[in-house]
Amino acid sequence: METQELLLLQNARFYEAFEHADMEAMASVWAHDEHVRCIHPGWAAATGWEAVRAGWEAVFAGGAALRFSLRNVRGRVFDRVGVVFLREEIVFTGDTVRQTVGTETTNVFLFDGGEWRMVLHHASPVVAVDAGDLTYRFN
Amino acid sequence: METQELLLLQNARFYEAFEHADMEAMASVWAHDEHVRCIHPGWAAATGWEAVRAGWEAVFAGGAALRFSLRNVRGRVFDRVGVVFLREEIVFTGDTVRQTVGTETTNVFLFDGGEWRMVLHHASPVVAVDAGDLTYRFN
Numbered sequence: 448m449e450t451q452e453l454l455l456l457q458n459a460r461f462y463e464a465f466e467h468a469d470m471e472a473m474a475s476v477w478a479h480d481e482h483v484r485c486i487h488p489g490w491a492a493a494t495g496w497e498a499v500r501a502g503w504e505a506v507f508a509g510g511a512a513l514r515f516s517l518r519n520v521r522g523r524v525f526d527r528v529g530v531v532f533l534r535e536e537i538v539f540t541g542d543t544v545r546q547t548v549g550t551e552t553t554n555v556f557l558f559d560g561g562e563w564r565m566v567l568h569h570a571s572p573v574v575a576v577d578a579g580d581l582t583y584r585f586n
Numbered sequence: 587m588e589t590q591e592l593l594l595l596q597n598a599r600f601y602e603a604f605e606h607a608d609m610e611a612m613a614s615v616w617a618h619d620e621h622v623r624c625i626h627p628g629w630a631a632a633t634g635w636e637a638v639r640a641g642w643e644a645v646f647a648g649g650a651a652l653r654f655s656l657r658n659v660r661g662r663v664f665d666r667v668g669v670v671f672l673r674e675e676i677v678f679t680g681d682t683v684r685q686t687v688g689t690e691t692t693n694v695f696l697f698d699g700g701e702w703r704m705v706l707h708h709a710s711p712v713v714a715v716d717a718g719d720l721t722y723r724f725n
Contacts, residue, residue: 574628
């Protein structure tokens with residue numbers, strides 16, 4: 448397969464692990480070094496694999512059922528760096544709540560040892576869902 | 587100068603243009619192609635230089651005085667791709683409001699023609715400012 452296809456496949460594996468709350472699969476997607484970085488919507492950044500793993504464990508321990516629809520997925524490959532941009536639409540079902548939320552997400556992977564390993568997941572909440580709504584809001 | 591130093595210098599120029607609401611300086615920091623991407627806190631993503639420029643014009647037209655403090659700035663260079671991670675602490679002064687907000691930010695630059703040009707600015711609001719607060723919240 449082309450590296451671009453492999454990149455999008457690895458990105459898909461990331462969301463599969465996320466939906467299934469599968470820590471082992473999630474760990475296999477990531478690089479495990481002190482530089483990797485993960486930003487869940489609204490959270491402070493976690494840096495380094497130990498902190499990133501702890502964040503995933505907290506997410507998965509929450510027990511919410513998450514179902515992702517990925518929109519406008521765009522992959523760009525620059526030599527050994529792969530960047531995937533997308534909009535996540537997440538149906539989030541908890542004990543007492545069911546809501547659909549949107550994020551803008553940047554995922555970065557490094558091609559190393561014949562495979563793409565995630566080094567950044569940056570997901571941020573979209574307050575202004577309509578792309579035409581350009582009011583500058585912080586919240 | 588080393589490419590790493592040039593990367594951090596270009597990142598600093600970006601924030602200088604932002605603080606001064608200087609569209610010309612902001613335009614000179616960015617690559618101008620259909621792939622560049624900009625996500626202001628809470629906004630939908632803008633893709634392509636025309637949309638990115640329109641977003642900056644909307645931000646600057648807002649007329650708010652912004653003062654940035656940058657924390658935990660980390661630059662990584664992968665060949666011609668430069669990634670800068672940081673926390674923005676922004677003092678935001680409008681007509682009727684003054685607030686300090688925090689973001690987690692990922693800035694990506696491409697080294698092209700002897701200089702780093704921005705291809706991604708992804709700034710997301712931090713709801714849980716305390717890095718120890720791992721409650722998973724979307725909002």
